[in-house]
Amino acid sequence: MELDAAKMIGAGLAAIALAGVGIGMGTIFGNYLSAAIRNPSAAQKQFPTLLLGFALTEAIGLFALVIALLILFAF
Amino acid sequence: MATNPMHQFEVHRIGPSLSINGIDLSFTNSSLFMLISSVLIIIFFIAGTRKVNIVPGKIQLLNELVFNFISKMINETVGPNARPYFPFILTIFLFILTLNMIGLLPYAFTVTSQIIITFFLAIVIFIGVTIVGFAKNGIGFLKIFAPSGVPIFLFPIIVAIEIISFLSRPVSLSVRLFANMLAGHTMLKVFGGFVVSLGIIGGWLPLSFSVALTALEILVAFLQAYVFAVLSCIYLNDALNMHH
Numbered sequence: 001m002e003l004d005a006a007k008m009i010g011a012g013l014a015a016i017a018l019a020g021v022g023i024g025m026g027t028i029f030g031n032y033l034s035a036a037i038r039n040p041s042a043a044q045k046q047f048p049t050l051l052l053g054f055a056l057t058e059a060i061g062l063f064a065l066v067i068a069l070l071i072l073f074a075f
Numbered sequence: 076m077a078t079n080p081m082h083q084f085e086v087h088r089i090g091p092s093l094s095i096n097g098i099d100l101s102f103t104n105s106s107l108f109m110l111i112s113s114v115l116i117i118i119f120f121i122a123g124t125r126k127v128n129i130v131p132g133k134i135q136l137l138n139e140l141v142f143n144f145i146s147k148m149i150n151e152t153v154g155p156n157a158r159p160y161f162p163f164i165l166t167i168f169l170f171i172l173t174l175n176m177i178g179l180l181p182y183a184f185t186v187t188s189q190i191i192i193t194f195f196l197a198i199v200i201f202i203g204v205t206i207v208g209f210a211k212n213g214i215g216f217l218k219i220f221a222p223s224g225v226p227i228f229l230f231p232i233i234v235a236i237e238i239i240s241f242l243s244r245p246v247s248l249s250v251r252l253f254a255n256m257l258a259g260h261t262m263l264k265v266f267g268g269f270v271v272s273l274g275i276i277g278g279w280l281p282l283s284f285s286v287a288l289t290a291l292e293i294l295v296a297f298l299q300a301y302v303f304a305v306l307s308c309i310y311l312n313d314a315l316n317m318h319h
Binding site: 065 | 247250251253254255257258295298299301302305
């Protein structure tokens, strides 16, 4: 019973990683936006790089999900 | 059982059971969808190149679009000496892209949501890149672990960190694709479950969420295939153009 409770708490704690992902997403899109407003003609060319950064950052959040699922179901 | 969001990821056997030396080799729904995706890619390219014109037709135009997209990406990330690896990267990209996209259809099975599939793809790329690196640079490929301009007292720590980050490449490459597909499809199923449980009065709200999420998932399906291809190219770049 105590192990079950500990698992729940651990899985919840694993979600703290989302704070870092939030900061990262904000940095990526905020910096892209400010750069795009300064130089709109170069913005379109950097859009794939923005999406690449978005995908890489999002994956970090999903690593946390994998950790939470491992804690809940694998042990 | 159908309301369990994890139910969609279950691998089950289709047809007769086949096992050799205790290894299960039966045809599963996973193999079926891999076969469908390969056949789709082959049909797509055969249909486009059956009658090749200077002014391309509709399907030929699509073929050229995909071809040029990957070709440009490889040229930008690795450079002209990566030309021999172009077919491999194109195959990897198209295979993952079709598997991700087919997985979004209702009642379809997402092959890339199985960690063993993505890990196998990643470990093949990892071993291949290591072999290419040693073949091109000889023992000098080990310099990848020792960046230049590091102070002598930091050297052992940096080398240890570089070795760990090199060895964790296949893990991060595979878990990224697997986790994106797993999370996306679970989320779609959970919101679908909300629609059913809230009924006709409140169900329209999760339904509209579900529609928006499907659009996001199509973007993610494309992006993850692209990221997988780009990261393979970046690893290849480390092996082909060594200039630390």
